[in-house]
Amino acid sequence: MSGLRELYQEVIFDHNRHPRNFGKLEDANRYAVGHNPLCGDRLTLYLKVENDLIKDLRFEGMGCAISTASASLMTERLKGMTVADAEALFGRFHDLLTNAATDDDTAALGKLTVLLGVREYPARVKCATLAWHTLHAALANQEQAVTTE
């Protein structure tokens, strides 16, 4: 059970049960749809970006505990961040999750470290990164749904 508790930490249950920034953002100027064909998860991300600053963001959709918590934690973290910083954080987060980063410096992640448990579950890494891939697409203003595949 130790590995399982590592994956399903209390913070994740909390964000799964009570996702933050959930629902449509009426005055969004960027949005994207993310899709994980493996499990059928769909997520819509709305952003309000002004002067390269993420003023506000919200998400909608149904997913597993990991993907819902990840989306919730992401929206919490990115509010008020510059686009460049958000993209850099995604890069760092992605590298750590996929073990592409050899060092174990997780300081930049802050609260997002609760998601690092997925490293032991390669099949679940996409659950944790779906929201971030969707963010990337929204910032690039991609109209088509992005997928984790």
Add this chain to the structure above:
Amino acid sequence: MSSQKAQVTPAPAPALDAVRLRADFPILRQEVHGKPLVYLDNAATTQKPRQVIEAINHYYTTDNANIHRGVHTLSQRATDDYEGAREKLRAFINAADTREIIFVRGATEGINLVAQSYGRPRFKAGDEILISAMEHHSNIVPWQMLCEQTGALLKVAPINDAGELVLDEFHKLLSPRTKLVAVVHISNALGTINPVREIIAAAHAVGAVVLLDGAQAVAHAAVDVRALNCDFYVFSSHKLYGPTGVGVLYGKRELLEAMPPYQGGGDMIRMVSFKKTEYNSLPYKFEAGTPHIAGGIGLGAAIDYVTAVGLDAIAAHEDQLLRYATEQALQVPGLRLIGTARAKAAILSFVLERIHPHDIGTIVDHEGVAIRTGHHCAMPVMDFFNVPATARASLALYNTRDDVDCFIAALHKVNEVFA
């Protein structure tokens, strides 16, 4: 449901000793996350008995050679074994002739072959192809591609809330425009056993040919293509205790004779010149290139294995186990079955309230229990039941009540973790 039953009431099948049979499957003797492996993902692929693994090993160790053309001893042995497997397959589904048994890569390729070789030269704008709403993507997409190529229309017979085909609607959709009916024999996502005799009779009455997708069926019940009177029947080896990468297309000989080759290459020709090529006769006309020889031989060994155990005994065993698993599963708080057809085989598809199937899958894996989670390549079925995905436990001849008990205990654990 169909009132048509088998012609004779079968004698009670001899009990199957799953515990003894398990010993034939080396892979089952392992622990996952420190727990004994409970393998319940058989609808995705079954495990392989030692007899199949040894047949493949034997082929590569002693007989490996290309088939059909060599005069040397190894080539003769390989050819004999490969063609011997074809004869086993003929007997297994009671086809009239080994020429009606075409080796393909799997059920999917079998369906594509029929779509492209039977359908494409014949179908035209206004013709209709009728499928059901419970089909696997592999029995949807090849027909959509064919429709794009020919202008034919794809019609879909609906299912009800139990996951059964709505026969009235199916009959209404049949017309002289219907050229082909393609339905699943046993649904991979729901476990529904379709009333295929009634479907075939009704389709034939309007002049349509019928393809049955038997990928889930052949390992769970005896199939007799002549008694069914289906025109095409496809299945895969790997869901029948055999290796991956090989499968069978059965087709009535007169239909196959009239169809052009699916692919060009070696083995499917009789004579080639730059002016003209003369195609080989059945079944080789449809078997271009060196086939999966070891796979065919391994499949032959799998047929020997399931025949020795007995399809009726397997069906009775799995039926008992499914009833037990269903009873137990319904005791799990928040569990809802997806697919509750009266005629059902070997598959328990379900969702848990407020818990995503993906989370279920990860947590039960921690208990050593392998199940499938996702859309099971049947997205339209998921849409119909308004779920993104389901969790699915599927049974095989080697599963026991202990396996079911471990599975149910693991589901309680899921509820505990998410409490």
